[in-house]
Amino acid sequence: xxxxxxxxxxxxxLNAAKNIFQYKGMDGARMQEIADLAGINKAMLHxxxxxxxxxxxxxxxxxxxxxxxxLNLILNNDSSIEDKVKNFTSNYISFVIKHPYLPNxxxxxxxxxxxxxxxxQENSLLLNIDKFKKRVLLEVNQGILKPIKGEQLFINILAxxxxxxxxxxxxxxxxxxxxxxxxxxxxxxKTEVSDFIIQAIKN
Amino acid sequence: xxxxxxxxxxxxxLNAAKNIFQYKGMDGARMQEIADLAGINKAMLHxxxxxxxxxxxxxxxxxxxxxxxxLNLILNNDSSIEDKVKNFTSNYISFVIKHPYLPNxxxxxxxxxxxxxxxxQENSLLLNIDKFKKRVLLEVNQGILKPIKGEQLFINILAxxxxxxxxxxxxxxxxxxxxxxxxxxxxxxKTEVSDFIIQAIKN
DNA sequence: ATTTAGTTTAACCGTTTGGTTAACAAAAGT
DNA sequence: ACTTTTGTTAACCAAACGGTTAAACTAAAT
Numbered sequence: 001x002x003x004x005x006x007x008x009x010x011x012x013x014l015n016a017a018k019n020i021f022q023y024k025g026m027d028g029a030r031m032q033e034i035a036d037l038a039g040i041n042k043a044m045l046h047x048x049x050x051x052x053x054x055x056x057x058x059x060x061x062x063x064x065x066x067x068x069x070x071l072n073l074i075l076n077n078d079s080s081i082e083d084k085v086k087n088f089t090s091n092y093i094s095f096v097i098k099h100p101y102l103p104n105x106x107x108x109x110x111x112x113x114x115x116x117x118x119x120x121q122e123n124s125l126l127l128n129i130d131k132f133k134k135r136v137l138l139e140v141n142q143g144i145l146k147p148i149k150g151e152q153l154f155i156n157i158l159a160x161x162x163x164x165x166x167x168x169x170x171x172x173x174x175x176x177x178x179x180x181x182x183x184x185x186x187x188x189x190k191t192e193v194s195d196f197i198i199q200a201i202k203n
Numbered sequence: 204x205x206x207x208x209x210x211x212x213x214x215x216x217l218n219a220a221k222n223i224f225q226y227k228g229m230d231g232a233r234m235q236e237i238a239d240l241a242g243i244n245k246a247m248l249h250x251x252x253x254x255x256x257x258x259x260x261x262x263x264x265x266x267x268x269x270x271x272x273x274l275n276l277i278l279n280n281d282s283s284i285e286d287k288v289k290n291f292t293s294n295y296i297s298f299v300i301k302h303p304y305l306p307n308x309x310x311x312x313x314x315x316x317x318x319x320x321x322x323x324q325e326n327s328l329l330l331n332i333d334k335f336k337k338r339v340l341l342e343v344n345q346g347i348l349k350p351i352k353g354e355q356l357f358i359n360i361l362a363x364x365x366x367x368x369x370x371x372x373x374x375x376x377x378x379x380x381x382x383x384x385x386x387x388x389x390x391x392x393k394t395e396v397s398d399f400i401i402q403a404i405k406n
Numbered sequence: 407a408t409t410t411a412g413t414t415t416a417a418c419c420g421t422t423t424g425g426t427t428a429a430c431a432a433a434a435g436t
Numbered sequence: 437a438c439t440t441t442t443g444t445t446a447a448c449c450a451a452a453c454g455g456t457t458a459a460a461c462t463a464a465a466t
Contacts, residue, residue: 111307
């Protein structure tokens, strides 16, 4: 069991690295731990990815490419703002339940090293808000929406959807709920949040 | 040049530790780095705080006690929901500009070790949402507010205020602004966010 | 059958890390 | 005056860490 243009090992490594890095972060992760989880020798990590930094970047890029399509649900389709909000909100919450560590991981590591965002943007995953801003301006002028800047609305949408998951331990402490209670609360938010936003902006 | 009933050294250590830990997190911080910043020998860290973990906990507790009064602006005063929202929003944004790493630090480390919240709650810093919930229910019944659960409203208020700072690098990448542009946007939010919330909930 | 090239491993290496120790210096206590 | 206690330092230590090496192994090409 050894030789054959083996993309399998490389993928096993990336998967193990994804688990460890997303759970413990760059600084908290240990190469040995990743190797153990992948069930291979530590030297293989370096054989395929040279060093910890590059392995980490591979994980980070993949994580970001998983998240990006979710955000493009708001930014780059042609529906109305109301539809964008409804669509994104219900979608995103389902998404996070599938990938619990992902939003936190991205935010945490982006704070540790803000330059990563540049490497991402080079890599053709451009996240551009212009189209969204034009649509907001249009609907404001048409009287559909109350006056609001596109940037602020976009930040608000992200905040209401992403924050509760990023700050989960804090929220749980306040709400005084167990995991099940927290998830029920999040389930409610699939409609609650979009109603909240739409009430805030619609004329 | 050595001896004198010195509470000064202990405080210098805590201050240096605060800077390093809040900026780099538990895993990323180095004891030597903290000692260097405090301008003392590394052994002193252990003399006063025994080990890294305890030094970290001292920093974390202090950080949390700095944040808690801000949150009590919503939870434990007798004003109307509208006043709570206006008050907290303008206050909090000024607060974060003074303590840029603080919210991020707390959220990040609480995710790394959710049990910290227990140590905090033992320590008499109870953060209880009950009073807030009662007030929301009251104003809903009086017809001042649209129907909304206290928990959800509280999460929304936190989210809209805290998120943009926690996700600063991400937001900056979207908005395509430099630091100055970001701060202007946050300055706008002092009123923008409370208007947004009030429009969403008021009858 | 032998070479060749890619894959995998055990052992190793230098450095960094959190933590300890022993000696020392200045107050405080007697 | 002396002893004891407290604060401080330089030197040290074992363990953990990221990374390397050289050799073994495997399957395909010649």
